[in-house]
Amino acid sequence: MGPLIPSNILDPSWNNVIALIVGIAFGFILESSGFSSSRKLAGVFYGYDFVVLKVFFTAAITAAVGLYYFEYVGWINMSLVYINPTYVASTIVGGMIMGLGFIMGGYCPGTSYCAAAIGKIDAIVFSTAMLVGILIFSEFYPLLESFYNSGFLGNVTVYEVLGLPVGWFMIILIVVALGAFYVTSLIQDKIKEVDY
Amino acid sequence: MNKTYVILALVLVLLGIGLIFLKANPNNTEIPPDKLLNELNDNTHYISTDDLAQRIIEGDPSVQLIDVRTAKDAAGFMLPGAINVPMGDLLTEESKAVLTQDGKDFIFYCNGDILANQAWIISRRAGLARLHVLKGGLNCWVETILQPKPPAPTEPQEAFDLYQARLGASQFFTGATIEVKKSETKENVDLTKKTKTRKVEGGC
Numbered sequence: 001m002g003p004l005i006p007s008n009i010l011d012p013s014w015n016n017v018i019a020l021i022v023g024i025a026f027g028f029i030l031e032s033s034g035f036s037s038s039r040k041l042a043g044v045f046y047g048y049d050f051v052v053l054k055v056f057f058t059a060a061i062t063a064a065v066g067l068y069y070f071e072y073v074g075w076i077n078m079s080l081v082y083i084n085p086t087y088v089a090s091t092i093v094g095g096m097i098m099g100l101g102f103i104m105g106g107y108c109p110g111t112s113y114c115a116a117a118i119g120k121i122d123a124i125v126f127s128t129a130m131l132v133g134i135l136i137f138s139e140f141y142p143l144l145e146s147f148y149n150s151g152f153l154g155n156v157t158v159y160e161v162l163g164l165p166v167g168w169f170m171i172i173l174i175v176v177a178l179g180a181f182y183v184t185s186l187i188q189d190k191i192k193e194v195d196y
Numbered sequence: 197m198n199k200t201y202v203i204l205a206l207v208l209v210l211l212g213i214g215l216i217f218l219k220a221n222p223n224n225t226e227i228p229p230d231k232l233l234n235e236l237n238d239n240t241h242y243i244s245t246d247d248l249a250q251r252i253i254e255g256d257p258s259v260q261l262i263d264v265r266t267a268k269d270a271a272g273f274m275l276p277g278a279i280n281v282p283m284g285d286l287l288t289e290e291s292k293a294v295l296t297q298d299g300k301d302f303i304f305y306c307n308g309d310i311l312a313n314q315a316w317i318i319s320r321r322a323g324l325a326r327l328h329v330l331k332g333g334l335n336c337w338v339e340t341i342l343q344p345k346p347p348a349p350t351e352p353q354e355a356f357d358l359y360q361a362r363l364g365a366s367q368f369f370t371g372a373t374i375e376v377k378k379s380e381t382k383e384n385v386d387l388t389k390k391t392k393t394r395k396v397e398g399g400c
Binding site for chain 1: 201205208209212213214215216217218228
């Protein structure tokens with residue numbers, strides 16, 4: 001039956017309503033799990049707090065496993081699910097810029113608004129600076145356009161590129177995730193407790 | 197290490213292993229309505245009686261004719277090599293076995309277009325591929341292949357060539373002896389040069 005909007009079960013005008021509800025829920029859970037603290041977020045780079053890695057990796061594998069079981073029982077049609085197009089070169093450079101900003105500011109875009117919403121001054125500065133960055137990027141877009149669109153691979157998934165069946169890719173991803181959780185917990189134990 | 201984490205990790209691994217054994221997309225082979233409409237509208241699923249006749253005569257092994265009329269009608273007359281799959285039996289296991297053979301183009305036909313088109317839509321929605329419909333059905337087959345009518349004298353050369361091809365096909369399918377004429381060639385034109393009777397005079 002799903003996805004609800006591409007399968008014409010819900011009208012496309014519901015898009016923004018659903019986005020608002022999901023966004024509020026996402027922000028609430030981010031805040032309540034402590035993601036509005038820049039020190040907690042930056043901990044993943046300094047090795048004293050890996051909760052970011054654990055939360056997002058767990059979310060990814062749980063959602064992926066759930067989606068493929070949903071597909072098996074016919075609740076969702078994965079061929080209708082939108083897959084973001086991949087631009088290899090710009091993704092790598094963009095990821096490095098984003099990572100640099102993440103270390104310096106202690107926020108990623110979503111958590112910065114989350115923290116700004118509860119009145120953290122550093123988050124307000126961060127999200128304002130992000131808007132300035134977006135403005136600069138937009139103004140220089142004609143210069144960056146060719147690079148922005150380089151390395152286009154289409155709407156591909158990792159297992160398609162690797163030529164693996166979905167099931168095998170998922171089990172590899174789960175094992176990698178669990179291994180990462182274990183290793184990071186070892187690192188966290190070794191590092192002296194940081195008060196934040 | 198926390199016991200809950202170990203249990204949750206094991207559950208995830210088990211679920212992941214389960215995914216390996218799931219068949220991909222068992223329930224989602226159905227074609228979306230807009231795509232079906234596009235395929236119906238672009239008319240590429242039709243095959244003309246002339247094309248079909250030519251493919252049968254050439255012995256094309258990929259042709260698989262499917263007669264969707266009732267068994268009683270089909271018992272009276274079927275095209276060579278056709279398999280009778282009445283509309284009611286279209287989704288049975290036996291029909292599926294017929295319609296999923298590798299490397300075949302399945303061509304539905306009935307007396308006209310309607311039943312064959314319905315069979316095409318149903319089979320397409322059931323996720324089958326390489327399906328075609330014989331345009332005009334058996335009525336058109338009889339008119340064009342078995343009993344072709346000669347074109348009017350004023351029609352273009354193509355009409356005469358087509359008629360000759362159909363006569364040949366008719367002979368192939370009915371065993372009738374009809375004299376097949378080659379298309380008329382133009383009369384030879386005399387190309388000998390005429391000798392000039394006047395001397396060349398000055399020009400400009």
